[in-house]
Structures are given as C-alpha cells and as structure tokens.
Amino acid sequence: xxxxxxxxxxxxxxxxxxxxxxxxxxxxxxxxxxxxxxxxxxxxxxxxxxxxxxxxxxxxxxxxxxxxxxxxxxxxxxxxxxxxxxxxxxxxxxxxxxxxxxxxxxxxxxxxxxxxxxxxxxxxxxxxxxxxxxxxxxxxxxxxxxxxxxxxxxxxxxxxxxxxxxxxxxxxxxxxxxxxxxxxxxxxxxxxxxxxxxxxxxxxxxxxxxxxxxxxxxxxxxxxxxxxxxxxxxxxxxxxxxxxxxxxxxxxxxxxxxxxxxxxxxxxxxxxxxxxxxxxxxxxxxxxxxxxxxxxxxxxxxxxxxxxxxxxxxxxxxxxxxxxxxxxxxxxxxxxxx
Amino acid sequence: xxxxxxxxxxxxxxxxxxxxxxxxxxxxxxxxxxxxxxxxxxxxxxxxxxxxxxxxxxxxxxxxxxxxxxxxxxxxxxxxxxxxxxxxxxxxxxxxxxxxxxxxxxxxxxxxxxxxxxxxxxxxxxxxxxxxxxxxxxxxxxxxxxxxxxxxxxxxxxxxxxxxxxxxxxxxxxxxxxxxxxxxxxxxxxxxxxxxxxxxxxxxxxxxxxxxxxxxxxxxxxxxxxxxxxxxxxxxxxxxxxxxxxxxxxxxxxxxxxxxxxxxxxxxxxxxxxxxxxxxxxxxxxxxxxxxxxxxxxxxxxxxxxxxxxxxxxxxxxxxxxxxxxxxxxxxxxxxxxxxxxxxxxxxxxxxxxxxxxxxxxxxxxxxxxxxxxxxxxxxxxxxxxxxxxxxxxxxxxxxxxxxxxxxxxxxxx
Numbered sequence: 001x002x003x004x005x006x007x008x009x010x011x012x013x014x015x016x017x018x019x020x021x022x023x024x025x026x027x028x029x030x031x032x033x034x035x036x037x038x039x040x041x042x043x044x045x046x047x048x049x050x051x052x053x054x055x056x057x058x059x060x061x062x063x064x065x066x067x068x069x070x071x072x073x074x075x076x077x078x079x080x081x082x083x084x085x086x087x088x089x090x091x092x093x094x095x096x097x098x099x100x101x102x103x104x105x106x107x108x109x110x111x112x113x114x115x116x117x118x119x120x121x122x123x124x125x126x127x128x129x130x131x132x133x134x135x136x137x138x139x140x141x142x143x144x145x146x147x148x149x150x151x152x153x154x155x156x157x158x159x160x161x162x163x164x165x166x167x168x169x170x171x172x173x174x175x176x177x178x179x180x181x182x183x184x185x186x187x188x189x190x191x192x193x194x195x196x197x198x199x200x201x202x203x204x205x206x207x208x209x210x211x212x213x214x215x216x217x218x219x220x221x222x223x224x225x226x227x228x229x230x231x232x233x234x235x236x237x238x239x240x241x242x243x244x245x246x247x248x249x250x251x252x253x254x255x256x257x258x259x260x261x262x263x264x265x266x267x268x269x270x271x272x273x274x275x276x277x278x279x280x281x282x283x284x285x286x287x288x289x290x291x292x293x294x295x296x297x298x299x300x301x302x303x304x305x306x307x308x309x310x311x312x313x314x315x316x317x318x319x320x321x322x323x324x325x326x327x328x329x330x331x332x333x334x335x336x337x338x
Numbered sequence: 339x340x341x342x343x344x345x346x347x348x349x350x351x352x353x354x355x356x357x358x359x360x361x362x363x364x365x366x367x368x369x370x371x372x373x374x375x376x377x378x379x380x381x382x383x384x385x386x387x388x389x390x391x392x393x394x395x396x397x398x399x400x401x402x403x404x405x406x407x408x409x410x411x412x413x414x415x416x417x418x419x420x421x422x423x424x425x426x427x428x429x430x431x432x433x434x435x436x437x438x439x440x441x442x443x444x445x446x447x448x449x450x451x452x453x454x455x456x457x458x459x460x461x462x463x464x465x466x467x468x469x470x471x472x473x474x475x476x477x478x479x480x481x482x483x484x485x486x487x488x489x490x491x492x493x494x495x496x497x498x499x500x501x502x503x504x505x506x507x508x509x510x511x512x513x514x515x516x517x518x519x520x521x522x523x524x525x526x527x528x529x530x531x532x533x534x535x536x537x538x539x540x541x542x543x544x545x546x547x548x549x550x551x552x553x554x555x556x557x558x559x560x561x562x563x564x565x566x567x568x569x570x571x572x573x574x575x576x577x578x579x580x581x582x583x584x585x586x587x588x589x590x591x592x593x594x595x596x597x598x599x600x601x602x603x604x605x606x607x608x609x610x611x612x613x614x615x616x617x618x619x620x621x622x623x624x625x626x627x628x629x630x631x632x633x634x635x636x637x638x639x640x641x642x643x644x645x646x647x648x649x650x651x652x653x654x655x656x657x658x659x660x661x662x663x664x665x666x667x668x669x670x671x672x673x674x675x676x677x678x679x680x681x682x683x684x685x686x687x688x689x690x691x692x693x694x695x696x697x698x699x700x701x702x703x704x705x706x707x708x709x710x711x712x713x714x715x716x717x718x719x720x721x722x723x724x725x726x727x728x729x730x731x732x733x734x735x736x737x738x739x740x741x742x743x744x745x746x747x748x749x750x751x752x
Contacts, residue, residue, distance in 0.1 A: 006751055007356045007706065089353075091654040092710075096353040 004298045006210035008128040009086075011100045012203065013113050015154045016135025017144050018106030021164040021196060025135065026103055028196030035200070036068040039085055039097040043074055043105050062094065070095050078102070078116050079123065086126050099204070100127065107150055110134075110157050111270070114290045124296065129288075131206035134158035134188075138169035141177040145184075155181050156238045156270050156315050157290070159206050159223065161190045162198060184238050187223025187313055208286060208300075215304035222273060222313055238270070241321040243328065245310040248279040251297075253332030254287070258294060260327060261319075266292030268319050274312030275300075287312070349658040349689065349713045349721040356707030356751045357694070357735070362744065363409045365389070368396045369714065369744030373479065373553075373666055374427035374436070375728040375736060377403070377675035378455060381432075385675060385730075386412065386458045388434060390427040392725065392740050394420040398427055398436060400458045406734060406747050412459050421445055428482035430673070432456040433464075433516055435488050437477035440470075443493075443505065448476025450490060452516045467511060467519040471495030475505055481554045483672050486514050487522075487581070489554040489564060494521075497531060500538040503548030504530040508566055510581050523581035525564075527571045542570045545625055547599040552617065555604050558672055563587070565605055565612065570598040573614050575638060590614075590633065590641040597625045604669050606680040610636040611644070611700060613683055618663030621719065623656030628663025630685055632700045647695045648705050649687065660719030661688035668729040677729035682706075684729050689721040692737040694750060707750055709735075714743035 014022050023042075029035050062072050074081050088094045104110055110132055117129050134154040137144075141163070144151040155161060161181050166174040178190055191202055208221050254276050261269055269291055275284035276297070283300035314324055352359075365371070374390030387401045387409075400413035417424065422445065426437040434453045440446070449469035453461040469476050474493025481489040488511040499505050507526035513519045527549045529536035539549055547569045555565040562579035572591035576584040593600070601617035612635045618628035630647035647664070655662040667685040670678045677684075683695045683703075691710030697703045711722045718741055725740035735748040 003751075090355070090705075091650045092348050092353060092658070093654060095351070096355070 003210045003212075005128060005208055008126055009098065009100055010130035010205070010207060010209075011102060011117060011127050012130050013102045013104060013110055013132045014135070015104045015108060015110040015132060015158070016106065016162075016164075017137065017140070017148075017151045017154070019140065020106065020135035020137040021193070022103050022106075022135055024196040025133075025162065025164075025193065025198065026101060028198070029101070029200065029203070030065065030067060030069055032200055033067075035099075037095060037098040039070045039072060039094075039100045041072050041074050041078070041081055041085075041100065041102045043103065064095070068095055070097055078113060079120050082116070082123050082127060083120070086122070099130075109150060109153055111153065111290050114157070115293045118290070118293050118295045128207055131159045131203060132157055133160045133162060133203055135162050135164055136177060136181060137164050138166045138174040138177050142173070142180060145180060152184065152238060153270065155184045155188075156240075156317075158185060158188045159221075160203055161185065161188045162203075163190060163192045164194070166192045167194050183236055184240075185315060186240050187315075189224055208298075211283070211298065211301045213300055213304065218275065218304055222311070237318050238315065239318070239320060240313070240315045241324075242274075242311060242313045243321070243325060245277070245328070246308075248277040248308075249310065249332045251278045251285070253328075254278065257324075257328050257331045258289065260331070261324065262289075262292035262294075265316075265319055268317040269314070270317060271315040272312060275310065276312065277308050277310045284308070352710065352712040353691075354707075354709045357692070357709035358749045358751060359709065359711075360734070360747045360749050361407050361409055362711075362746050363401060363411065365399050365401070365744040366411050366414055368399070368414065369716075369739055369742045371725060371738035371740065371744070372423065372425035373726045374398070374425060375726050375738065376427060376429040376434075376671070377673070377728060377730055377736075378429045378432070378434075378458065379674045380458060381456065384458070386455075387728065387736055387745070388427055388429055388455070389738060389745065390424040390436060392425060393423045397424050400455075400461075401745060402458070403736070403747065409745060409747060413461065415461070418447065422447060422476070426477070426479045428480050428488075428671075429455070430482055430485040433485065433513075434461065435480045435482045435513070437480045437490070437492075439476045439478050441475070443473050443475055444470070445475070446470045448474055449492065450477050450480060450488065450511070450519070452513060452519060464516045465519060469494050469509075471497065473498045473505055478506055479551070479553055481556060482513070483556070484558055487511065487556075488513050488519070489556050491551040491554060497526070499530055500532055500534070501530065501541070501548070503546055504550055505548075506550040507531070508551045508554060508564065508576070508584070510578065510584075523578065523584055525576055525584040527568055527574075539571065542593060542598045544594075545597050545599070545620070546570070547619065552600070553602040553669070555602070555669060557605065557607060557670075559607050560605065563605070565603040567600040567603045567614070569600055572600050573603040573612065573633070573641065575603075575635075588639045588641055592643070596627065599625075599628070601665060602667055602669065604667060605635070606697070607670070609680050609700075610634070612641065613667060613697070615664040615667055615685060617665050618661045618688055621660055623652045623662060626652045626656070626663060628665075630664045630667065630683065630695070632697055632703060634700075644700045645703055647683065647685065647693075647703050649690060649693070655690050658689045659713075659721035660717075660723045662690050663687060666726040668727050675730050677731055677733055684727055684735060686724045686727050686737060688723045688725070688740070689719075691722065691724050692727055692735060692746075692748065709737075709746070709748050711739070711743060711746055714739060714741070716742035718742070
C-alpha cells in the first residue's frame with residue numbers, strides 16, 4: 001500500500017556562486033500563490049535574505065512569512081535542521097509545509113547537502129531530493145568556472161541550470177557560458193532568468209514523485225537525452241555519459257560495480273542516476289548516487305514503455321566512459337548497447 | 339486565514355500528510371456526527387453513506403457519495419425529542435439498525451430501530467426494539483454485519499446495575515425476522531448486576547468511566563468470538579459459540595494504571611493480534627494518554643500489548659481545545675463498500691484528526707498519513723473534533739466532526 005516515494009517531502013537545493021542570484025530566485029518563487037507551503041532553509045537572515053513580509057518570528061531560527069511559508073536559518077548541521085522541521089511539523093508547531101528549499105552558500109559544494117538526504121534514516125523516510133538547481137551568473141560565470149572548483153561542481157551536479165544576469169552580460173557572453181555549462185552537464189536543461197523570473201514548472205517536480213512514474217516523468221528526472229555519447233572539452237575534467245544495457249543484470253553485479261567505483265574513485269563520481277533492469281524484478285530500479293553514496297534503490301511499479309533497457313547517466317571527474325563500461329563488463333558480464 | 343504559530347491559531351489551520359481533501363459537506367448545517375457510519379450500495383448502484391448524529395435534533399443523515407467530489411444529502415431525519423440521541427448505526431444490504439440512548443434512565447425511545455432503506459430517500463421503519471427500563475438509558479452502540487444478529491450495547495427493563503455508571507451490557511439480538519427482533523443471549527461484567535454473586539468491580543480512582551460495553555466486534559470469519567471493549571473493564575473476549583451462554587475467554591484490564599474507557603477491540607484477522615483503542619473523554623489532555631494498542635493475541639488467554647500507535651505529543655495538541663486522543667477506528671466491517679486490512683489502521687483522534695498507521699511491524703507501527711481539518715467556524719471547542727471514520731473498499735476515507743464540521747472525504751496518498 002505504501003508508495004516508496006509519494007509520501008516524501010520534495011527538497012529543492014538551490015546552489016550557485018556568490019552573487020549568482022539565489023535569493024532573488026527564491027524570493028520570486030515564494031511570491032507565487034502555489035508556493036505558499038514551503039520551508040526555506042537559508043544560511044542567515046540578512047539584508048539579502050528572504051524579503052517576504054514577516055508576520056511572526058518564533059525564535060532566532062524560524063520565522064513565518066505572510067504567504068504562509070516558513071523561513072529557517074541553518075544552525076548546526078542540515079541533518080539536524082531537517083529533522084527538527086519534520087518533528088515540528090508533525091507536532092503542529094509550524095505550518096504543514098509541503099516542500100523544502102535549501103539555499104546553499106555560494107562556496108558550498110552541493111554534494112554533502114544531497115548526501116545528507118541519503119544517509120539519515122529519518123530523512124530518507126520523509127524527504128526526497130526533487131531538484132538541484134545551479135545558478136550561474138553570465139557576467140562572472142566563465143571566469144568562476146575557469147578559476148574555481150566549486151562552481152564547476154555545482155553545475156555538474158545540477159538537475160537544472162539557470163543562467164542569471166544575461167541582460168547585463170550580453171548575448172555573446174551568455175551564449176559562451178551556456179555552451180560551457182552544456183559541456184559540463186549536457187543532461188541538465190538550461191534556462192535564462194532575469195531578476196529571478198522563471199517558469200516554476202522548470203524547477204519543481206523534477207524528481208520522481210511516485211513509483212507509478214511515466215516515461216515523461218523519467219525523462220524529466222534523467223534530463224535531456226544524451227545523443228552524442230561522451231561530452232567533454234579537451235581541457236574539461238568533468239565528463240558525462242550514459243550507459244545502456246538491453247539485458248537485465250543482477251542486483252549484485254550493479255551494486256558491486258558501484259561499490260568498486262565508489263571505493264576507488266568515489267570523490268570523482270560526481271553524480272549517477274538511472275534506471276536498472278534487475279533480473280526477476282517487474283519494474284525498473286531507480287538508482288541515484290552522489291560520489292560514493294547511493295540512495296537505497298526504489299523499484300517502480302512498471303516499466304514506462306516496452307524499452308526495458310538499463311540506462312544510467314554518469315557525471316564524473318576524469319573517469320572516462322570506458323573505465324565504467326569495462327568494470328560493468330568485468331563484474332557483470334554485460335555488454336553496452338550504446 | 340493568516341498562518342500563525344500559536345496553538346489556538348494552529349487549530350484553525352488544516353494540517354495534513356499523505357492525505358488530501360476531496361470534498362466537504364456540512365450536512366445541511368447539522369454537522370455533528372456520532373459513532374455510526376456505514377456505506378450502502380443500493381440496488382441501482384448508488385453509494386449511500388449513512389451517518390448517525392451525535393446528538394439531537396437530528397437522528398441520521400444519508401449522503402449520496404456516488405460522486406465523491408459532490409456528496410449530496412438525500413435524507414435527514416429528526417429525533418422525537420432532545421433527550422435522546424442515536425449515535426450509532428449499521429447497514430447490511432437494505433436493512434439499517436439505529437441505536438437510541440436517552441439522557442436519563444427510564445426515558446423513551448430507548449433501544450433500537452430497524453429500517454428498510456431500499457429507497458434511501460424514504461427509510462421505512464420496520465420495527466423498534468425496546469430496551470427502556472427503570473435503570474436503562476437504552477442503546478449506545480450496534481454491531482450488525484451478518485444480516486442475522488445485532489450485537490448491542492444496551493440496558494434493559496430487567497437489568498439493575500450495582501453502580502449507576504454501569505447501566506449497559508452486551509445483548510445479542512436475533513433480527514432474522516426484522517419485524518420481530520428478539521434477544522437470544524446476553525453477558526454483563528461480573529458484579530455489575532444486582533444479585534451477582536461477585537462483588538462489584540473497583541471504580542477507577544481518577545476517571546470513573548463505568549463498566550459498560552462500548553464497541554463489540556463479531557466477524558463472520560470468527561463467529562464464535564465477541565471482542566468487547568468494556569470501558570474501565572478493559573478488553574474482553576467472549577466465546578459466543580452458544581449465543582445463549584456467552585463465556586469469558588479472557589479479560590485484559592489495563593486501567594488503572596491507565597485512564598480507562600476501552601472503546602474498541604478489533605481482531606486483526608489472520609494475524610493473531612488485536613487493535614484496541616481507548617476513548618479520550620476529557621478536554622485539554624486531562625485523561626491523557628488515550629491510545630491505540632497493538633496487542634498480541636496468539637495466546638488468547640494471555641493478551642500482551644506490543645506497541646501503541648505513534649501520536650504527536652499531547653503538549654502540542656491539548657492546547658488546541660477539546661479532546662485529543664484515540665477514539666474510533668475503521669473496523670474492517672464486511673460488506674461491498676468497506677476497506678479491509680489487518681495492517682493498515684485508520685483512526686480518529688478528535689483534534690488530532692484522522693490518522694493512518696501501518697502496523698506491518700507490530701512492534702513499531704508507523705504513522706503513514708493524517709488529515710486534521712481546521713476548526714469549523716461553529717466549533718464549540720475552538721478545534722476540530724474528528725469522531726468517527728469509514729474507509730471504503732477503494733481506500734477513500736469518510737470522516738466526521740463531532741460537533742459542527744460534518745463530513746470530510748479524504749484520499750490517502752500512500
């Protein structure tokens with residue numbers, strides 16, 4: 001009776017470098033009438049913080065906005081904050097939020113934030129990662145990607161990328177940034193936003209909402225189809241590729257392959273997501289991992305189409321497609337079909 | 339409604355998890371419903387939800403829920419006077435039984451009506467089973483699932499309790515001929531009837547809820563057992579293979595130390611377990627804890643509690659006004675429009691709303707959803723007081739407010 005996904009609160013992670021417009025974007029989202037039951041976790045209430053009118057401040061950590069949303073300052077660690085939010089919600093202490101948005105600091109690596117949702121039993125039972133949104137500023141984005149690791153990782157890990165300040169940077173610079181981001185993460189759809197104006201549908205309900213997911217839901221979650229195989233510039237360390245296998249594999253061979261990769265190259269396995277055709281299972285297994293950590297697999301009720309092939313997207317740092325494919329072949333005796 | 343963080347303000351806000359409101363009906367302004375809900379599927383295929391009112395002036399209401407998004411009241415009846423309530427009803431096919439309990443002993447009507455509801459708009463009285471008497475307040479609860487026998491919580495003309503709070507007992511009424519209902523068996527808690535050789539049972543030191551049956555469960559799958567919640571007497575299992583002579587199999591008494599008012603003893607068929615609920619009867623958390631218990635019944639003569647259904651802290655909900663704690667559960671009645679599960683339990687918790695629990699692991703039941711409607715504007719307690727629940731065979735939840743809110747139809751998203 002229980003659906004492994006539908007009862008969980010979706011969590012959106014908004015990441016992006018300093019000045020890329022994260023707060024502006026969140027402010028715009030919260031002004032929408034259909035975003036009136038959101039708990040936003042921010043790093044501080046500051047001048048640049050959530051500017052929705054306050055109606056009530058319950059403590060230094062939490063305040064209520066006049067549209068019904070809750071704004072909560074991250075104190076201690078995220079794990080504790082998310083647990084606290086859940087308990088307070090159930091106890092009737094705070095609004096019954098239906099979504100969580102986490103605004104990371106500009107310098108943050110989003111991987112630990114994503115991993116938090118995968119490693120704590122209580123959080124696993126009650127939350128699901130819906131979408132990682134990375135913002136890139138068209139004025140400074142290229143330079144940041146060239147000189148620092150964090151923005152590269154933010155873009156590589158994202159499910160959706162939003163380019164901001166394109167009006168200030170001009171078309172040429174914006175197009176250059178967009179091309180660069182596309183090589184870093186070809187699966188993630190890219191949109192432009194000026195002053196946080198963006199179609200909400202682009203950013204929410206990206207993750208699978210229940211185990212009865214249809215093809216469109218799966219494609220939405222996995223991102224844009226990878227038509228060109230491996231993507232990378234000659235000087236780009238981040239690579240992205242998709243492996244497909246038409247024959248079912250055993251769960252043991254999949255998990256052992258991931259374990260070996262995780263143990264040897266965990267920090268370079270930036271993100272893995274896909275469907276695995278596991279022998280003797282009716283529906284596909286949804287798998288997703290961030291570096292060396294994997295979310296427990298969730299079996300969907302059924303395959304969305306007649307195509308039952310395993311399809312897994314990898315975003316890595318300096319791990320070529322062949323390495324992973326060879327490992328699958330060695331461990332699982334399977335052959336890639338694409 | 340502006341959101342707020344104060345408990346009183348929170349009572350005005352609807353809170354939910356994994357449950358979604360499909361529709362709400364205030365029942366023509368008479369939105370106070372008791373503990374009788376049952377769904378009829380008529381010969382012409384309509385789905386009619388029958389609801390017994392908590393108190394006068396209304397007797398019962400029928401709601402056509404064939405289109406759950408647009409429930410329509412098709413029948414609403416009145417009681418003869420303000421000193422009687424119906425509170426409980428059950429339906430088998432086109433036959434409905436309704437309980438009548440008076441405020442004072444000796445008053446009438448006290449007992450049970452049997453109706454032909456083949457035309458839901460026009461229920462026809464078939465017969466009245468009189469349970470009035472000098473010490474009787476009539477009937478509080480009916481259990482009617484097989485079309486043959488009503489298991490009734492009632493007083494009678496010939497029953498004089500040893501304590502005034504113990505005015506009802508268990509009666510088995512043969513209704514195979516619905517125009518002539520006749521008692522075929524009875525049982526009362528030892529010591530509660532004048533003339534018993536046993537001494538009267540001890541009164542609860544803090545809350546004397548009395549020794550009376552509340553809900554009685556008898557399932558076709560287990561026709562030789564009656565599962566009787568006997569208020570301060572706890573859970574009683576009776577062997578009713580000989581209906582004329584019910585015999586005690588076991589009695590689990592847990593109050594004190596707990597605060598009494600055992601309300602429902604439902605066997606989890608196929609699992610050798612019981613789901614036992616208390617009833618919260620005091621406002622503001624005074625009689626907390628009032629719980630739902632998962633009980634090991636694999637050795638029928640030695641019932642052992644395994645866990646309780648997890649609830650949010652009383653500190654939070656007691657402040658919202660009215661009662662907070664366990665009460666009715668969907669009792670897995672047989673019938674074409676009844677949900678039946680031995681693991682998923684849906685219960686009502688007054689201002690804690692309607693809540694669903696997965697008891698697959700009986701040692702660690704998990705809450706899987708809840709819906710707490712915001713207080714109705716006419717609520718005398720300032721909070722919702724969700725009183726009873728029916729779950730249909732599709733898993734839709736029909737739940738009711740005790741005072742004003744009427745009917746809420748809810749979809750589980752689990």
